[in-house]
Amino acid sequence: xxxxxxxxxxxxxxxxxxxxxxxTAANIRYHGRPDLGLIVSDVPAAIAGVFTRNRVKxxxxxxxxxxxxxxxxxxxxxxxxxxxxxxxxxAEGLESVHSICSMASKQLGIKxxxxxxxxxxxxxxxxxxxxxxxxxxxxxSGLKTDGMNEVARAIMTTDTIPKMAWACxxxxxDGVTVLGMAKGSGMIAPDMAPLHAxxxxxxxxxxxxDIDWWQEVLSLVTQKSFNxxxxxxxxxxxxxVLAMANGVKCRDTIKGGAQAEELFEAVNLVAASLxxxxxxxxxxxxxxxxxxxxxxxxxHDADLxxxxxxxxxxxxxxxYGQDPNWGRIIAAAGRAGVTIDPESIxxxxxxIKIVEAxxxxxxxxxxxxxRLMERDAFCIKVDLGxxxxxxxxxxxxxxxxxxxINADYRS
Amino acid sequence: xxxxxxxxxxxxxxxxxxxxxxxTAANIRYHGRPDLGLIVSDVPAAIAGVFTRNRVKxxxxxxxxxxxxxxxxxxxxxxxxxxxxxxxxxAEGLESVHSICSMASKQLGIKxxxxxxxxxxxxxxxxxxxxxxxxxxxxxSGLKTDGMNEVARAIMTTDTIPKMAWACxxxxxDGVTVLGMAKGSGMIAPDMAPLHAxxxxxxxxxxxxDIDWWQEVLSLVTQKSFNxxxxxxxxxxxxxVLAMANGVKCRDTIKGGAQAEELFEAVNLVAASLxxxxxxxxxxxxxxxxxxxxxxxxxHDADLxxxxxxxxxxxxxxxYGQDPNWGRIIAAAGRAGVTIDPESIxxxxxxIKIVEAxxxxxxxxxxxxxRLMERDAFCIKVDLGxxxxxxxxxxxxxxxxxxxINADYRS
Numbered sequence: 001x002x003x004x005x006x007x008x009x010x011x012x013x014x015x016x017x018x019x020x021x022x023x024t025a026a027n028i029r030y031h032g033r034p035d036l037g038l039i040v041s042d043v044p045a046a047i048a049g050v051f052t053r054n055r056v057k058x059x060x061x062x063x064x065x066x067x068x069x070x071x072x073x074x075x076x077x078x079x080x081x082x083x084x085x086x087x088x089x090x091a092e093g094l095e096s097v098h099s100i101c102s103m104a105s106k107q108l109g110i111k112x113x114x115x116x117x118x119x120x121x122x123x124x125x126x127x128x129x130x131x132x133x134x135x136x137x138x139x140x141s142g143l144k145t146d147g148m149n150e151v152a153r154a155i156m157t158t159d160t161i162p163k164m165a166w167a168c169x170x171x172x173x174d175g176v177t178v179l180g181m182a183k184g185s186g187m188i189a190p191d192m193a194p195l196h197a198x199x200x201x202x203x204x205x206x207x208x209x210d211i212d213w214w215q216e217v218l219s220l221v222t223q224k225s226f227n228x229x230x231x232x233x234x235x236x237x238x239x240x241v242l243a244m245a246n247g248v249k250c251r252d253t254i255k256g257g258a259q260a261e262e263l264f265e266a267v268n269l270v271a272a273s274l275x276x277x278x279x280x281x282x283x284x285x286x287x288x289x290x291x292x293x294x295x296x297x298x299x300h301d302a303d304l305x306x307x308x309x310x311x312x313x314x315x316x317x318x319x320y321g322q323d324p325n326w327g328r329i330i331a332a333a334g335r336a337g338v339t340i341d342p343e344s345i346x347x348x349x350x351x352i353k354i355v356e357a358x359x360x361x362x363x364x365x366x367x368x369x370x371r372l373m374e375r376d377a378f379c380i381k382v383d384l385g386x387x388x389x390x391x392x393x394x395x396x397x398x399x400x401x402x403x404x405i406n407a408d409y410r411s
Numbered sequence: 412x413x414x415x416x417x418x419x420x421x422x423x424x425x426x427x428x429x430x431x432x433x434x435t436a437a438n439i440r441y442h443g444r445p446d447l448g449l450i451v452s453d454v455p456a457a458i459a460g461v462f463t464r465n466r467v468k469x470x471x472x473x474x475x476x477x478x479x480x481x482x483x484x485x486x487x488x489x490x491x492x493x494x495x496x497x498x499x500x501x502a503e504g505l506e507s508v509h510s511i512c513s514m515a516s517k518q519l520g521i522k523x524x525x526x527x528x529x530x531x532x533x534x535x536x537x538x539x540x541x542x543x544x545x546x547x548x549x550x551x552s553g554l555k556t557d558g559m560n561e562v563a564r565a566i567m568t569t570d571t572i573p574k575m576a577w578a579c580x581x582x583x584x585d586g587v588t589v590l591g592m593a594k595g596s597g598m599i600a601p602d603m604a605p606l607h608a609x610x611x612x613x614x615x616x617x618x619x620x621d622i623d624w625w626q627e628v629l630s631l632v633t634q635k636s637f638n639x640x641x642x643x644x645x646x647x648x649x650x651x652v653l654a655m656a657n658g659v660k661c662r663d664t665i666k667g668g669a670q671a672e673e674l675f676e677a678v679n680l681v682a683a684s685l686x687x688x689x690x691x692x693x694x695x696x697x698x699x700x701x702x703x704x705x706x707x708x709x710x711h712d713a714d715l716x717x718x719x720x721x722x723x724x725x726x727x728x729x730x731y732g733q734d735p736n737w738g739r740i741i742a743a744a745g746r747a748g749v750t751i752d753p754e755s756i757x758x759x760x761x762x763i764k765i766v767e768a769x770x771x772x773x774x775x776x777x778x779x780x781x782r783l784m785e786r787d788a789f790c791i792k793v794d795l796g797x798x799x800x801x802x803x804x805x806x807x808x809x810x811x812x813x814x815x816i817n818a819d820y821r822s
Contacts, residue, residue, distance in 0.1 A: 056741050087742075088769055088771065232724040233724065237742050311644050312815075314817055317814050329463060330467050332645065335645070335646040407734070
């Protein structure tokens with residue numbers, strides 16, 4: 001374990017050397033609140049990205065993937081708006097990204113391909129390019145070293161709080177900071193690959209990194225964090241994580257060895273925290289639940305069972321009702337399409353076993369489990385009892401509020 | 412099209428020759444309402460069955476599958492209880508089925524393997540065998556030719572109304588009747604195969620059939636009806652359809668030819684009606700929506716896209732909100748894991764096009780679509796525009812009431 005100070009919450013009390021942030025109200029969809037954010041590095045920074053694997057990709061996702069594929073692996077700025085996803089907008093949508101990135105690059109005095117853009121919000125509407133143009137001067141003039149908290153707020157859609165996490169290294173890399181922010185509350189079931197949630201997350205650090213190693217770090221960390229959460233099983237057209245490392249704090253390029261392990265651990269902690277914060281703030285969520293599956297034939301089977309349980313409406317409404325309704329859990333496991341032996345399954349809620357060998361352990365155990373389920377967070381452990389495969393998925397409950405939010409979101 | 416009189420609703424005004432039905436209150440879980448039903452044929456009837464493919468199968472499902480596999484393809488009785496699914500009950504659960512079938516066979520004066528049993532209700536509790544024993548004499552003495560409406564009521568769980576459909580043939584097979592009943596409201600995403608939803612359905616006829624042909628008919632009809640509906644995507648441990656044909660009305664055994672086509676059509680209409688009634692009465696449902704996908708690479712791809720859209724919480728809450736939120740539909744199509752071209756997709760609501768070539772057609776079209784979505788039932792047609800594959804799935808909306816029902820169901 002690396003030596004570091006780790007923190008998480010709605011406001012980060014740290015800054016990252018050589019990075020500035022700003023936000024403004026561009027009236028893209030929302031009124032009277034910031035909806036446009038900008039992150040800028042003083043010097044070119046190594047940039048890595050992972051993007052949604054939904055076959056329908058928003059224009060900014062296509063644009064960012066193309067930039068990375070074309071070799072733009074050093075960037076100066078990330079521009080991000082909420083309220084409009086710029087998805088299903090065709091050639092016009094892509095053209096809008098180009099012209100907005102071009103505006104930003106001129107205002108900042110940098111190259112267009114040094115600007116990356118992300119969008120989140122309603123699908124199927126064209127971006128109001130004029131609003132971006134009007135907002136740009138104010139946005140750029142507002143850049144400040146402690147501006148990241150503003151950006152985290154500007155990218156919110158149905159989120160109820162900004163989500164930030166940070167790690168400040170000590171010892172050998174003393175002073176190096178990793179700061180991450182994320183948004184995401186609904187349409188959350190990220191499935192991201194390199195060059196390939198609407199969750200958005202930006203992670204910045206003043207460490208100096210080898211770009212190939214940095215992309216590997218982001219890919220690996222994403223697999224362990226963002227790609228293991230679900231709110232509604234609906235993978236977005238816009239999910240994106242971008243990670244920038246500007247090297248201002250280090251002389252040595254990090255690629256392997258003890259320093260790399262420490263930095264990896266810092267990024268990993270920050271991503272895991274952001275992923276957990278997204279689920280805890282999931283649309284209408286009152287519970288954050290870890291579904292841990294063990295004893296599967298292999299990890300692939302474990303993953304399928306965990307995801308089927310984590311996305312089952314009947315399981316999720318039982319979580320909302322604080323009901324240790326293990327019949328629904330076992331039925332979900334049974335429909336996951338993998339080999340199971342119903343009579344080998346055991347289930348526990350935060351260590352209280354309620355099912356053993358496929359049979360319920362009775363009302364006393366369930367009463368204990370029910371009390372644990374009154375808490376904001378708990379873990380459902382399902383042991384399939386036939387192999388060594390394991391996987392875990394973080395999910396939330398399905399509440400009345402979830403339905404209200406989503407029956408009303410657009411109108 | 413065969414000549415027949417078709418009807419559907421909560422009460423069937425027809426009887427099937429040689430069949431009697433009865434119900435009683437056995438106080439299995441519910442109190443003060445019938446929860447045990449019995450269907451009996453005066454003579455041995457050809458019986459066909461399809462059962463859930465969930466890997467976790469309830470004891471009555473295992474028992475029925477074994478009876479059919481062992482050659483019991485002629486039956487006299489179907490006994491069915493609500494309130495308790497007898498699933499995840501191990502060897503004791505199976506033993507209960509055996510002893511209850513044995514009680515019924517003694518009371519009826521028939522062989523034990525001529526009795527089939529079905530259960531629906533809460534998972535993980537043992538059947539109160541003593542209650543069955545107490546109720547059996549009353550149940551059997553209550554058998555009457557117009558008793559099927561009672562059975563349809565006794566098998567309800569979260570259903571708000573009984574579901575029945577009937578077809579009375581005319582012409583060559585004049586007088587032959589096909590009568591079907593079904594229950595099912597939640598944990599509905601049937602995936603049944605021969606010898607393999609908690610939906611239960613029983614179809615009876617006084618036609619005389621070849622047993623192999625009869626099983627084929629039931630399998631084919633199930634694929635086109637029950638296996639194409641979803642309420643919550645949660646495939647049950649208990650889904651079962653049993654079809655009995657007692658031959659009382661015919662001399663010729665039906666196996667092929669024009670008479671077979673007519674009877675097939677009658678069974679098909681009855682099953683399609685029952686499947687639609689289940690979705691319309693889905694837990695908390697306010698809308699019955701057909702999701703029709705055309706233009707897919709093949710029918711398998713079309714099926715995956717239709718099911719992903721039909722089970723998407725974001726799409727289903729938009730249905731509840733009467734919002735033609737096509738962005739959610741397209742995003743669901745994009746995450747179905749099949750080949751699509753976002754720019755070839757068109758979407759229509761009951762014939763009103765709202766998306767063409769992957770782009771929205773604007774507010775006027777959406778306003779028209781929104782008015783159509785105020786109705787109880789409508790069709791969303793998604794044309795992927797790349798091939799000839801097609802499929803359709805019947806689903807319902809996801810309402811506040813759905814969450815309330817399922818947060819409370821067990822407690």
